Amino acid sequence: MAVIIDGKKIADKILDEIKSKVSKLENKKPSLAVILANDNPSSALYVNSKEKKSKSIGFNSFVYRFDKEVEQGTIKNLIIKLNNDPNINGILLQLPLFNHLDERELIELINPKKDVDGFHPINVGKLNCGLKPYAKCCTPKGIIRLLKEYSIELTGKNALVIGRSNIVGKPVAAMLLNENATVSVAHSKTKNLKEHTLRADIIISATGCAHLIKADMVKKGSVIIDVGIVKKDDGTLLGDVDFENVKNVAGFITPVPGGVGPMTIASLLENTYELYLEQLEN
């Protein structure tokens, strides 16, 4: 049976390390500003969780909540204010936004040096050029960290990323390529997904299609990273991967919940701390 990758444990380790460093700071604490401009209950939950974790490790956390009447200009003005505020180290625009808002304009308005999500084109570009972005996208960063924590070799391995979002699929593909994996990206237009999955040494699935990946689709001993999360009507959480059956074939596998999820928040707070240190120096 596969080794179950314990994202919760690694995330707690990262957060404990940051908490310990923050407790020793004599000057001001790292500060994260979160903008919530939608009425999606999941987003509200994520934002509450980020706020709670931020405070638990000694960060300042500021959440700006808007109702559906909010205008683009109001959020633009807030971002400009936060960009210029020396007491704010990281700015997170919780996605998705209300439909009437222009997400791209707002993402590109965030100062790349405070872009804690790594979504600004200049940070995306640096990542893709093999350079150091100010911050790396949180979920992909968390995935690479998990693979490294379990000493999973990446050089020369066939890695398959399923899903090509700007938030997970494309940046994790770029990071795997930077780590010398041979990287393939499959998506909704891919034909014969199973042919691709069966060849992969490492599969990162980020589609949101519950139980897309079945046991007969994966190679024995492969590494399976499940980024999907779907909530059923009865409250059960399902990933992209049919965990109970795939774990009998895979070599390593992340559970849902408790795999990638906790790493996303840990990476976010790690990014905030790193931006804080960089801004202190300048």
Place this chain on the structure above:
Amino acid sequence: MAVIIDGKKIADKILDEIKSKVSKLENKKPSLAVILANDNPSSALYVNSKEKKSKSIGFNSFVYRFDKEVEQGTIKNLIIKLNNDPNINGILLQLPLFNHLDERELIELINPKKDVDGFHPINVGKLNCGLKPYAKCCTPKGIIRLLKEYSIELTGKNALVIGRSNIVGKPVAAMLLNENATVSVAHSKTKNLKEHTLRADIIISATGCAHLIKADMVKKGSVIIDVGIVKKDDGTLLGDVDFENVKNVAGFITPVPGGVGPMTIASLLENTYELYLEQLEN
């Protein structure tokens, strides 16, 4: 036998169209500035060829040549001057540079709106986010154009890019993904390259390893795009692909020379013209 993709013909068509449009311009002509700061004879040849083509279609062309004593600051000052010069539409920094120069600093100093090569991180980022960059990297743009001119379907096809440079491999992979191909990127650390090539519907090879791709490595009917170019001691030009043998297996193939090469210059001048139009509007 494969259809031979005639890059020279398509490139000439693109250049003729631009020339015709430029001849009708009443106001100032599109202007390209090229910076040459190395003593590599191939670079000098490329730059001369770009200059000649630019002028032949009615552009203004300015070439700034430096010897090996040039300092970083001198080129920085030139780039700043060109960025601010309303008579210059595109700035091209011919790579590689003399070893003592900092290529990254200079690339990032170019105004992204005049970055005719599409190498600035913000243009790379936009391309990777599925947005419109100010300009798209020339060789990858030329490759996509060739595929489209020959009505080669990309959606759902397995495309293999060999080589992961910032100039060809990575941007062409991003463009193929934007065109809905299932994209894999192989490179020097890839194991069993033949397993990857045999599965590909489309191969873009950009390694500079002469005749890396042999006839027994490609699937019958596949599309083979050869970006490699190596000059033998006797002056013969060799591509990445063993053209004479692979053409009997492939469905479409580019020759070397006369395939991708002419498209790179055509895309460069097309980019200059597009930047010119954008700058006219603003």
